[in-house]
Amino acid sequence: MDQPVTNEAPVLSVDDLSKRFGGVQAVDKVSLDIAPGRITGVIGPNGSGKSTLFNLMTGVARADSGAVTFQGTDITRLSSDRINRLGIGRTFQLTRLFGKMSAIENLVVVSRHDRATAERNAAELLDLVSLGHVRDEYAENLSYGQQKLLEFVRLMMTDPSLIMLDEPFAGVNPIMERRLLDTMRAWLDAGKTIVLTDHEMAIMMEICDDLYVLDYGEVIAHGPPAVIRDDERVMEAYFGR
Numbered sequence: 001m002d003q004p005v006t007n008e009a010p011v012l013s014v015d016d017l018s019k020r021f022g023g024v025q026a027v028d029k030v031s032l033d034i035a036p037g038r039i040t041g042v043i044g045p046n047g048s049g050k051s052t053l054f055n056l057m058t059g060v061a062r063a064d065s066g067a068v069t070f071q072g073t074d075i076t077r078l079s080s081d082r083i084n085r086l087g088i089g090r091t092f093q094l095t096r097l098f099g100k101m102s103a104i105e106n107l108v109v110v111s112r113h114d115r116a117t118a119e120r121n122a123a124e125l126l127d128l129v130s131l132g133h134v135r136d137e138y139a140e141n142l143s144y145g146q147q148k149l150l151e152f153v154r155l156m157m158t159d160p161s162l163i164m165l166d167e168p169f170a171g172v173n174p175i176m177e178r179r180l181l182d183t184m185r186a187w188l189d190a191g192k193t194i195v196l197t198d199h200e201m202a203i204m205m206e207i208c209d210d211l212y213v214l215d216y217g218e219v220i221a222h223g224p225p226a227v228i229r230d231d232e233r234v235m236e237a238y239f240g241r
């Protein structure tokens with residue numbers, strides 16, 4: 001428990017972060033460290049605060065208290081746009097695409113390159129997730145799984161150093177799931193860092209180097225998958241009620 005997976009300084013640290021919605025303490029004094037060049041997983045039952053934590057870490061929601069530090073910079077109060085420009089990219093549990101824009105335009109519009117370069121990059125990324133044949137379809141007309149894939153590759157248009165994925169495998173078929181995993185491994189090889197949440201426990205155990213387990217907004221366990229798998233509080237949180 002609480003052994004760091006590397007001795008390197010964390011790329012991002014969350015310190016005592018809290019967020020309440022009315023009577024719900026969605027995130028409760030959470031502290032965690034994200035090791036560089038690794039995959040850190042955040043797991044926990046429905047409603048345990050995973051998405052809220054991601055939102056607090058990326059400027060999408062405002063923390064009541066606590067701090068988020070990215071590469072030495074306090075980003076707790078920065079806008080999501082500023083945070084993205086510092087190098088944190090993310091996807092959403094419910095995708096946030098431009099519904100009335102084509103698949104390829106959804107990618108081109110976030111690029112910081114000239115149009116020709118952006119289109120070339122976008123076309124390559126669409127092919128990577130087998131979406132080339134729907135490049136000119138409105139995003140809103142794509143299936144749920146296709147929309148997840150589109151948002152996944154949109155991340156790569158801005159080349160973030162830290163990538164946060166909120167349930168990337170939901171609705172995605174097994175073949176594409178494998179392709180997403182291969183892509184994530186390629187990102188790691190390129191020196192990027194990944195934070196991930198998903199309910200696909202077998203995949204999380206397979207690919208994460210380090211896991212944090214949330215329950216009612218609190219971290220109830222932290223460690224490598226081999227340790228988390230046998231943790232009684234984790235079993236209790238998932239199956240005990």
Ligand SMILES: Nc1ncnc2c1ncn2[C@@H]1O[C@H](COP(=O)(O)OP(=O)(O)OP(=O)(O)O)[C@@H](O)[C@H]1O
Nearest residue numbers: 021024026044045046047048049050051052053093
């Ligand atoms: N905008 C909001 N307003 C009010 N309550 C919210 C809001 N967002 C989240 N909550 C509540 O905060 C708690 C944590 O929700 P959150 O979506 O972060 O959980 P989660 O772990 O991502 O769940 P899931 O696995 O279902 O995606 C839940 O009780 C949820 O109902």
Ligand SMILES: [Mg+2]
Nearest residue numbers: 050051052093
């Ligand atoms: Mg969620």
